[in-house]
Amino acid sequence: MTSTFPTISLSTERLVLRPFEQDDVPALAEMMNDEQVVAWTDVPQPFTEDTARRWITERAPAAQAAGRGLDLAVTEVLTQRLVGLVRLTRTDWRVRATELSFIVAPWARGEGYASEAALGTARWLFTDQKFERIELRTAAGNTAAQQVAQQIGCVSEGVLRNACIAHVRAEDGTWSDVRTDHIVWSLLPEDLDGTGGDLADGGGFASFADWR
Numbered sequence: 001m002t003s004t005f006p007t008i009s010l011s012t013e014r015l016v017l018r019p020f021e022q023d024d025v026p027a028l029a030e031m032m033n034d035e036q037v038v039a040w041t042d043v044p045q046p047f048t049e050d051t052a053r054r055w056i057t058e059r060a061p062a063a064q065a066a067g068r069g070l071d072l073a074v075t076e077v078l079t080q081r082l083v084g085l086v087r088l089t090r091t092d093w094r095v096r097a098t099e100l101s102f103i104v105a106p107w108a109r110g111e112g113y114a115s116e117a118a119l120g121t122a123r124w125l126f127t128d129q130k131f132e133r134i135e136l137r138t139a140a141g142n143t144a145a146q147q148v149a150q151q152i153g154c155v156s157e158g159v160l161r162n163a164c165i166a167h168v169r170a171e172d173g174t175w176s177d178v179r180t181d182h183i184v185w186s187l188l189p190e191d192l193d194g195t196g197g198d199l200a201d202g203g204g205f206a207s208f209a210d211w212r
Protein backbone atom coordinates (compact mmCIF):
# COMPACT_ATOMS: atom_id res chain seq x y z
CA MET A 1 0.00 0.00 0.00
CA THR A 2 1.37 3.42 -0.97
CA SER A 3 1.93 5.85 1.85
CA THR A 4 0.69 9.41 1.46
CA PHE A 5 1.19 12.74 3.17
CA PRO A 6 -1.73 13.95 5.28
CA THR A 7 -3.58 17.16 4.51
CA ILE A 8 -2.09 19.51 7.05
CA SER A 9 -1.53 23.11 8.09
CA LEU A 10 1.79 24.14 9.62
CA SER A 11 2.56 27.34 11.51
CA THR A 12 5.87 29.12 12.04
CA GLU A 13 6.58 32.46 13.67
CA ARG A 14 5.42 34.49 10.67
CA LEU A 15 3.92 31.99 8.26
CA VAL A 16 1.16 29.46 7.74
CA LEU A 17 1.74 26.56 5.34
CA ARG A 18 -1.55 25.09 4.15
CA PRO A 19 -3.22 23.41 1.16
CA PHE A 20 -3.85 25.64 -1.83
CA GLU A 21 -7.34 27.09 -2.29
CA GLN A 22 -9.25 28.46 -5.27
CA ASP A 23 -8.74 32.00 -3.93
CA ASP A 24 -4.97 31.54 -4.42
CA VAL A 25 -5.28 31.28 -8.20
CA PRO A 26 -4.52 34.93 -9.18
CA ALA A 27 -1.57 35.30 -6.80
CA LEU A 28 -0.16 31.90 -7.77
CA ALA A 29 -0.32 32.70 -11.49
CA GLU A 30 1.35 36.07 -10.97
CA MET A 31 4.14 34.55 -8.89
CA MET A 32 4.85 31.74 -11.37
CA ASN A 33 5.25 34.18 -14.26
CA ASP A 34 8.00 36.13 -12.50
CA GLU A 35 11.14 36.36 -14.63
CA GLN A 36 13.39 34.75 -12.01
CA VAL A 37 11.01 31.83 -11.58
CA VAL A 38 11.03 31.29 -15.35
CA ALA A 39 14.83 31.45 -15.38
CA TRP A 40 15.51 28.88 -12.67
CA THR A 41 12.61 26.43 -12.71
CA ASP A 42 10.72 24.13 -15.05
CA VAL A 43 7.36 25.70 -14.26
CA PRO A 44 5.34 25.61 -17.52
CA GLN A 45 5.05 28.93 -19.30
CA PRO A 46 2.93 30.86 -19.67
CA PHE A 47 1.44 29.99 -16.28
CA THR A 48 -2.11 31.25 -16.72
CA GLU A 49 -4.87 31.38 -14.14
CA ASP A 50 -6.39 28.33 -15.82
CA THR A 51 -3.06 26.53 -15.35
CA ALA A 52 -3.00 27.55 -11.70
CA ARG A 53 -6.58 26.39 -11.20
CA ARG A 54 -5.92 22.98 -12.76
CA TRP A 55 -2.81 22.56 -10.66
CA ILE A 56 -4.65 23.40 -7.44
CA THR A 57 -7.72 21.27 -8.16
CA GLU A 58 -6.24 18.36 -10.12
CA ARG A 59 -2.49 17.91 -10.29
CA ALA A 60 -1.50 18.71 -6.70
CA PRO A 61 -4.25 16.52 -5.17
CA ALA A 62 -3.39 13.68 -7.57
CA ALA A 63 0.30 13.77 -6.61
CA GLN A 64 -0.61 13.72 -2.93
CA ALA A 65 -3.08 10.84 -3.35
CA ALA A 66 -0.50 8.83 -5.29
CA GLY A 67 2.10 9.30 -2.54
CA ARG A 68 4.50 11.22 -4.77
CA GLY A 69 4.61 14.38 -2.67
CA LEU A 70 2.82 17.40 -1.24
CA ASP A 71 2.24 21.03 -2.26
CA LEU A 72 1.77 23.73 0.37
CA ALA A 73 0.83 27.37 0.01
CA VAL A 74 2.95 29.65 2.18
CA THR A 75 1.07 32.66 3.56
CA GLU A 76 1.78 35.47 6.00
CA VAL A 77 0.15 35.05 9.40
CA LEU A 78 -0.83 38.71 9.68
CA THR A 79 -2.10 39.40 6.16
CA GLN A 80 -2.89 35.91 4.79
CA ARG A 81 -1.14 37.06 1.62
CA LEU A 82 0.44 34.33 -0.51
CA VAL A 83 4.19 34.49 0.06
CA GLY A 84 5.17 31.44 -1.94
CA LEU A 85 4.98 27.68 -1.94
CA VAL A 86 6.82 24.60 -0.75
CA ARG A 87 6.77 21.42 -2.79
CA LEU A 88 7.76 17.87 -1.84
CA THR A 89 8.45 15.49 -4.74
CA ARG A 90 10.25 12.24 -5.57
CA THR A 91 9.20 10.82 -2.23
CA ASP A 92 10.59 7.39 -1.29
CA TRP A 93 8.49 5.99 1.54
CA ARG A 94 10.73 2.99 2.15
CA VAL A 95 13.84 5.13 2.52
CA ARG A 96 11.80 7.93 4.18
CA ALA A 97 13.29 10.57 1.89
CA THR A 98 11.86 13.37 -0.24
CA GLU A 99 13.00 16.32 -2.34
CA LEU A 100 12.03 19.82 -1.20
CA SER A 101 11.59 22.77 -3.56
CA PHE A 102 10.31 26.28 -2.95
CA ILE A 103 9.34 29.48 -4.69
CA VAL A 104 8.93 32.91 -3.09
CA ALA A 105 6.98 35.78 -4.64
CA PRO A 106 9.14 38.71 -5.81
CA TRP A 107 7.68 41.15 -3.26
CA ALA A 108 8.49 38.78 -0.37
CA ARG A 109 12.12 37.99 -1.15
CA GLY A 110 14.89 38.98 1.22
CA GLU A 111 12.73 38.58 4.33
CA GLY A 112 13.82 35.06 5.29
CA TYR A 113 10.49 33.53 4.26
CA ALA A 114 12.07 30.79 2.14
CA SER A 115 14.29 29.62 5.00
CA GLU A 116 11.47 29.82 7.54
CA ALA A 117 9.07 27.83 5.37
CA ALA A 118 11.65 25.21 4.43
CA LEU A 119 12.79 24.81 8.03
CA GLY A 120 9.22 24.48 9.29
CA THR A 121 8.52 21.82 6.68
CA ALA A 122 11.72 19.96 7.53
CA ARG A 123 10.93 19.87 11.23
CA TRP A 124 7.48 18.47 10.48
CA LEU A 125 8.91 15.82 8.17
CA PHE A 126 11.50 14.69 10.71
CA THR A 127 9.29 14.74 13.80
CA ASP A 128 5.75 13.92 12.70
CA GLN A 129 6.45 11.93 9.54
CA LYS A 130 9.67 10.23 10.74
CA PHE A 131 11.59 11.06 7.57
CA GLU A 132 15.34 10.49 7.53
CA ARG A 133 16.48 12.59 4.56
CA ILE A 134 15.45 15.74 2.70
CA GLU A 135 17.17 16.64 -0.55
CA LEU A 136 17.41 20.02 -2.28
CA ARG A 137 18.83 20.64 -5.74
CA THR A 138 19.94 24.11 -6.78
CA ALA A 139 21.24 25.32 -10.11
CA ALA A 140 24.90 26.27 -10.00
CA GLY A 141 24.13 29.96 -10.60
CA ASN A 142 21.16 30.15 -8.24
CA THR A 143 22.89 31.74 -5.26
CA ALA A 144 19.62 32.69 -3.53
CA ALA A 145 18.52 29.05 -3.28
CA GLN A 146 21.99 28.00 -2.19
CA GLN A 147 21.86 30.54 0.63
CA VAL A 148 18.56 29.08 1.81
CA ALA A 149 20.02 25.57 1.83
CA GLN A 150 22.93 26.76 3.94
CA GLN A 151 20.71 28.73 6.31
CA ILE A 152 18.60 25.72 7.23
CA GLY A 153 21.61 23.49 7.82
CA CYS A 154 21.89 21.50 4.59
CA VAL A 155 25.15 19.80 3.67
CA SER A 156 26.41 20.07 0.10
CA GLU A 157 26.96 16.54 -1.22
CA GLY A 158 28.35 17.28 -4.65
CA VAL A 159 27.61 18.40 -8.17
CA LEU A 160 25.58 16.72 -10.88
CA ARG A 161 27.32 18.04 -13.97
CA ASN A 162 25.13 19.28 -16.82
CA ALA A 163 22.04 17.93 -15.03
CA CYS A 164 20.01 21.15 -14.93
CA ILE A 165 18.25 23.20 -17.58
CA ALA A 166 18.03 26.92 -16.81
CA HIS A 167 16.50 29.56 -19.07
CA VAL A 168 17.95 32.75 -20.50
CA ARG A 169 15.90 35.63 -21.90
CA ALA A 170 17.05 37.25 -25.12
CA GLU A 171 16.69 40.93 -26.01
CA ASP A 172 13.60 40.16 -28.11
CA GLY A 173 11.89 38.63 -25.05
CA THR A 174 12.17 35.01 -26.12
CA TRP A 175 13.55 32.37 -23.77
CA SER A 176 16.13 29.70 -24.58
CA ASP A 177 17.45 26.74 -22.62
CA VAL A 178 20.96 26.69 -21.20
CA ARG A 179 22.51 23.65 -19.56
CA THR A 180 24.19 24.00 -16.18
CA ASP A 181 25.12 21.96 -13.10
CA HIS A 182 22.92 20.91 -10.19
CA ILE A 183 24.29 21.24 -6.66
CA VAL A 184 22.85 18.50 -4.45
CA TRP A 185 22.16 19.29 -0.79
CA SER A 186 20.90 17.01 1.96
CA LEU A 187 19.33 17.62 5.34
CA LEU A 188 19.16 14.95 8.04
CA PRO A 189 17.43 15.17 11.43
CA GLU A 190 20.71 15.79 13.26
CA ASP A 191 21.53 18.70 10.92
CA LEU A 192 18.75 20.80 12.47
CA ASP A 193 20.69 21.24 15.71
CA GLY A 194 21.63 24.88 16.05
CA THR A 195 19.31 26.18 13.33
CA GLY A 196 16.60 28.74 13.89
CA GLY A 197 18.66 31.89 14.35
CA ASP A 198 18.93 34.62 11.72
CA LEU A 199 17.14 33.22 8.67
CA ALA A 200 17.55 36.23 6.40
CA ASP A 201 17.94 34.99 2.85
CA GLY A 202 17.76 36.04 -0.74
CA GLY A 203 14.39 34.38 -1.12
CA GLY A 204 13.85 32.93 -4.53
CA PHE A 205 13.40 29.49 -5.87
CA ALA A 206 14.90 26.02 -5.59
CA SER A 207 14.86 23.63 -8.51
CA PHE A 208 11.25 22.80 -9.36
CA ALA A 209 10.90 19.48 -11.18
CA ASP A 210 8.19 16.98 -12.09
CA TRP A 211 5.78 19.54 -13.57
CA ARG A 212 5.03 17.34 -16.56
